[in-house]
Ligand code: GDD
């Protein structure tokens with residue numbers, strides 16, 4: 001069992017928490033070889049000095065950044081300067097109980113590449129949170145999982161308490177904005193096995209949270225950047241282009257079957273619609289979602305059936321928006337239809353992304 005690790009702890013004005021944190025870590029890690037690497041953003045309250053004064057009794061180090069700011073990028077700096085292969089990231093404010101660290105280390109030793117201390121699996125939780133704060137937290141997780149498939153691998157991709165092997169992020173260009181360093185790691189790191197262990201997010205007793213409204217905005221910017229960098233934005237563009245090709249197939253066939261083959265136009269339309277759904281499915285299966293294609297005949301036809309079902313849902317959404325905007329809001333029906341198509345496209349993309357092509361194996 002590997003019991004050698006670097007703890008990376010970002011700090012900003014956490015002076016009062018440093019000593020109790022380091023003492024609790026020492027109590028939790030007796031028998032381990034470790035260093036606590038603090039990355040401080042030039043705190044004005046003397047955090048760095050408080051850390052320095054512990055050097056004679058504890059294995060602590062501090063890097064002071066003067067020209068950069070931000071929790072997640074501070075952690076990246078810690079990754080770059082960690083002495084050991086096994087790294088644990090945690091907050092300084094004792095909301096992450098040090099007693100959990102051995103559980104994280106044990107799970108890495110059992111073969112995981114990333115271990116997340118999770119609030120959202122049985123045994124985990126956040127003691128003092130109001131209903132509203134829980135809802136916001138859940139909403140942020142849902143949004144991440146909607147846009148970034150890698151975030152679906154765990155129940156708590158927003159946790160700031162996790163362990164990883166250095167190899168997960170070695171050679172990766174991590175450029176997180178804001179707070180969510182685990183999300184960045186899950187999306188851009190290279191790893192096989194991720195596991196979660198439960199923990200209770202504690203009350204903050206000393207100092208203040210640095211979370212504010214600006215962080216919510218930074219979070220959305222971070223999501224957009226990750227969607228771009230992970231290729232998910234391109235996936236959406238491909239999906240829209242495939243949809244456009246389906247419109248051409250639909251119109252072309254409607255004309256051909258009606259004018260050239262002499263079918264009744266309603267029959268032509270039925271054939272044209274289903275054909276365009278199938279060509280859309282094929283293109284999406286082999287282009288848009290080629291990385292998550294189901295294997296075998298059963299997988300192929302299963303996905304085709306799902307895609308048809310999702311398309312039916314999209315059709316209903318399109319019609320509902322069309323009728324609602326025209327009848328209730330008084331829009332011109334062609335304009336309403338534009339919104340209908342947009343709504344159906346989003347539905348089709350996200351439901352197919354999360355359900356039809358969710359992938360048989362973990363990504
Ligand atoms: N270096 C540095 N720079 N550290 C920072 C900065 C910064 O700009 N901002 C915050 N920190 C440090 C704090 O000093 C603390 O040790 C840790 O990062 C967490 O900051 P808090 O302000 O206490 O964050 P929180 O409790 O609201 O959020 C925590 O929980 C969230 C889950 O709800 C963090 O762990 C988040 O990452 C996590 O998503």
Ligand code: MN
Pocket residue numbers: 091093095204209
């Ligand atoms: Mn905190």
